[in-house]
Amino acid sequence: MKASADAAAPAGARRIVNFGPQHPSTHGTLRSVIELEGERIVSLEPEIGYLHSGFEKLAEHRTYNQTVVITDRMNYLSPLCNNVGLAVAVEELMRITVPPRCAAIRVALCELSRIADHILVVGLQAMDLGAFSVMLWTFIEREKLYDIFENVTGARLTTSYTRVGGLLRDVPPDFEETCRSFMKDCTRTLDDMEEMLNDNRIFVDRTRGVGRISREEAISYGITGPVLRACGVPYDIRRVRPYLGYEKYSFDVITETEGDVYARYRVRMREMRESLKIVDQVLRTLPGGPVSVEDPRIAIPPKTADRRPSGGMEGLIYHFKHYMFGHGLCPPEGEVYSCTEVPNGELGFYLVSDGTQRPWRWRVRPPSFYNYQPFPEMCRGRLLSDVVAVLSSLNIIAGELDR
């Protein structure tokens, strides 16, 4: 902590402010040591690791399907996207193609999660800058989304919905209807939010030109997601390296050129409308069929009506092998880096398999980690109040940052 060393020798009007880890606007356990001169920031040093839980170590001692529950706890604003990211990675490692219905449902749920994440981030950003009612509107929409997730997965937050090669179960019959009704309400809320914020004098003054980062810097820092697209780089994994059949759906990759907090807000607002467009296309073309691959060595075969493993004796053996130590799902030896577009950027999984049931290395490339690194640079020379605006525009999730 270099900043506190300077504090011993008082130089002019400099002072050290400890921001977090319990500050209400840090949205998690983030801490920054800020050196101020008057109200201007001289230097800022983020201290992270308060939520380190050793996920990567833990995952090395679990089977691939058991690591799905870990991904729920990483980005807790959009756990379904993380579930899907892991499933896509293991499927790439094993070279499995999932059935079309599974892919479509995953896409729909990912896009709904993206809306849940973006809408909350925008709401909290507005709240941090004083527009409290926007936050309340966004929470209403998020609650509806949580109802959909609960209906589909059985949980609001710890969804754990994907399995390698498929899904936990099919969506309930009223899925389409609830989605449609949500989409109608959501469009109206988005209109209201834009009307409230787009030309709002206070909001624009506090966000335009704040926390700016250039295109080259952003690439050098490894920034991804809406923050990178707000700098004018059309980098979206859904478009550049399509997974789960994203190439079939028509949507725009939203970019802005300014690279400031306001541009990030605009990108998020417009991306939510694109997500609604994708969900609409998925619902219109939702194919039938199974939601898991039919190979019993990969996906556990469905149970019969009286809760017994199907397929007779052989089915019982397959079922049994899934739960026996050293048997079950064993990807071939090799390594793979697979990435998906989650709401705050590129979520990568670098999986190294040694041919056994458990991963040799289970590395997460958390978007928050790389997006948070330029934070001191974005804040340097600005006012203390801008820290809040910049922080909420980066969408840093501590669970994923510290893992």
Add this chain to the structure above:
Amino acid sequence: MKTDWAGKIRERFPGEVLGGREHAGQRTVWVRRDRILDLLRFLRDECGFDMLTDLTAVDHLGRGRPERFAVVYQLCSVAGWERARLEAFVPESDPVIDSASGLWKAAPWAEREVWDLFGIRFRGHPDLKRILLPDDYEGHPLRKDYPLRGRGERQNFPRFVP
């Protein structure tokens, strides 16, 4: 459209390449650690891999690799939508490699994390210290010889007694 970056590296740095792998259509090139910065600079400036997507390490204890540790660089070309992966092997007896902080601004934190969890030092790093674990932590938990339940850190955690 795809550049043959792996071939270019073999041609340009024949003495540095230790081997390579391909799995699921993704190529990995194994290299020595000595000229890693030259290799990375070559990939960045002449092959167009302008983003360091991820920097991490793997402990290959007992897997018959050239050395125990491998520092893994995941590179990405933002404009060409391409990816490259380098694995630089670092021996257990002298776990040091040159820092890529001068090439990408993404590197410093990622390297601090590798130091924190694997105990690999980065030569020329501006501020190499622990990032996720407390500063006074002993050991590097992602090493394979570090037990899952730790070495009693949880039980012996310093407590505040008023």
